Amino acid sequence: MSTRIALRSVALTYLGVLVVVPLAMIFYRTFEDGFVAFFESVTTPAAISAISLSLTIVAIVVPLNVVFGLVTALALARGNFPGKGLLQAVVDLPFAVSPVIVGVALILFWGNDGWLGGAFPVIFSLPGMVLATVFVTLPFVVREVEPVLREIGTEQEEAASTLGASRWQTFWRITLPAIRVGVGYGVVLTVARSLGEFGALTVVAGGVAGESQTLTLLVHARYIDDHNTFGAYSAATVLMGLALVTLVLMTLLERRREA
C-alpha cells in the first residue's frame, strides 16, 4: 500500500516539476496583469499575422499529409511492390532527422544557390514553411493508419467487392469508416506538431514580423530579440491554448476508440 502511494508521489512530482509547474508559470505570468493586457498583447498586428500564418500552415499541411498518408499506408499495408522496405524506412526518416537539418536541406535544394537555382520562390515564404512542416509531420498519419489497416484485414473489402462495390466505393464506404479513428488521431498529432514546429522554420522562414513569422517564431523573437517577456508569455499561452484544443480532441477520439 505505502509503496503504491510512494510510487504515485514520485510519478506526480516528476510530471509536476517537468511539465505542469513550468507551464503553469507561463499561464500565471500571462494573466498576472489581467486579461486586457493579455488580449492587447496577442492582438498586435504581428501577433494576429503570426496566429493566422500558423493556422494557414496547419490548414495546408493537414490535407496534404492526410492524402499522402492514406495512399502510403494503403500501399504499405496492402501493396506488394519492389522497394516497399525502402518506403517503410523513408517514412520514418522525418522522425529520425533533426528539424534543423530539414531546414538546411530545403535551402540546399530550393534556395538561390541550391539545386534548383532558386527557380521557385520557396525559401523565406509560405511554400517553404509548408514544405518544412509537411516534412516533419509526414509520418503521423501513415503510422497511425497503417496498423489499423492491417488489423481490419481485407475481408470486409473483399465482401464489399463481391456485393458489387467498385474499389472507390469500397474505399469510401468500407475502408475509410473503418480507419477513421486512426486518421483522426493522425490528424490531431499532425496539427499539434505543425503548430509547434520551430527548428526547421527558424532556418527556412524569414521570421519577418507580420509576414513570415509563425507563432513559435513570434514567441522566440519576443523573448530573445525584443526582451518582451510578457509578450512572449502571452503568445505562448495562445500556442498552448491551440495545443490544448487538439489535445482535448485527441482524448475524445481515444475515448471513442476504446468504446
Next chain:
Amino acid sequence: MITVTNVSKRFGDFTALDDVSLEVPDGSLTALLGPSGSGKSTLLRIIGGLEFADSGSVVIHGEDVTGVVPQKRGIGFVFQHYAAFKHMTVHDNVGFGLKIRKTPKERIDERVNELLKIVGLGGFAKRYPSQLSGGQRQRMALARALAVEPRVLLLDEPFGALDAKVRAELREWLRRLHEEVHVTTLLVTHDQEEALSIADNIAVMDNAHIEQVGGPRELYDRPANSFVMGFLGPVAQVDDTLVRPHDISLLSRPEGDAREAQVTRVSHLGFEVRVELQLGDGQPVFAQLTRTEAAQLELSAGDIVWLALTGDRDARLVSEDDRLDAVA
C-alpha cells in the same frame, strides 16, 4: 452450374492448385472437403474472383468469368470470420449490395426485412454486428450475400468459427434454407461430418488436387483411394486390406477364414463399442460394434476372438501406400 477446368495456381514456388477441374451441378449444395492447406479456399476464391488462376478457366452458368472481377460475377460470398461491416447496422449490412445497385430505398427496406425474417433475425435490423452472437453474425452475412440474388453462393468454412452446438444448428438451417432458395451453393469445409450431413455432392481435395467427386454415400461406400476413405471416416487395417471398423465382426469361435485376435481394450462410447485387438502377428486393429453385439460377446481385455470381414466388398481397399494419415 459452375465449371472449373484445368485450373492451376501457384504462390511463389508453392503450388496451391494443380490442374484442378470441377463441376458444381445447378441447384446443388456441393461441399469442397479437404484437410487444412489442401487448396479449398484458393479454389473457392478463384471461383469468386478474389484470386485469379495462373491457367485454366472458370465458367458460371455458361459465361466464362475467368478474368472477370468479383463485382461482375453474380456471386454471393460468405467468409469464415463473417466479414461484417462493423460500422453499419444489420439492416445496412444486408442492404449494402442493393444500395450499391442504386435500388430505391423502399425496395431495399422491403427486401432486407424479408431476408432478415428468412434468416431469423427479424428483430435485429437496428443492431450493430458487435451486438450479435457469432451465429447471428454469420446468418446476417448469409442474408447480405443472398440480398443481391447471386447466381451462385460460395461459402468458405462459414461455421468454422462457431462452437459445436451452434455449428450443428446452422448446418441444419442452411440445409433447409437451401431447399427453399435452391441457389447453387459451394461450401468449403474440413469437417467430413458437416459435408456428409448437408451436401448432396462432395468433392474431396488433398494437396492441390481433387481426389474424388460424388454423393455422400458413394464417397463413403466406394472411396477411390485410401486418402478419401480415411478422410471420410475411420479406417481399420487388416493385413493389407483397409476396411471400415464397423465392417469387422467378431466371433467367439473360429469359422471360415476368420482370423484369431486378442482383445486389448474395450471402450463403451454410448451407442457404439470400440474394441481394440491385436492380430496374431502383433498388428493392432480396432472394430466398432453395436452395444447389442458387444453384450452378446461379453468381451473383456485378454479374450481371444475370431475376426471376420463383413459388409460390402467395394467398401474395402487394398492399402497401396502410406497415405493413410487421416485414420481416426
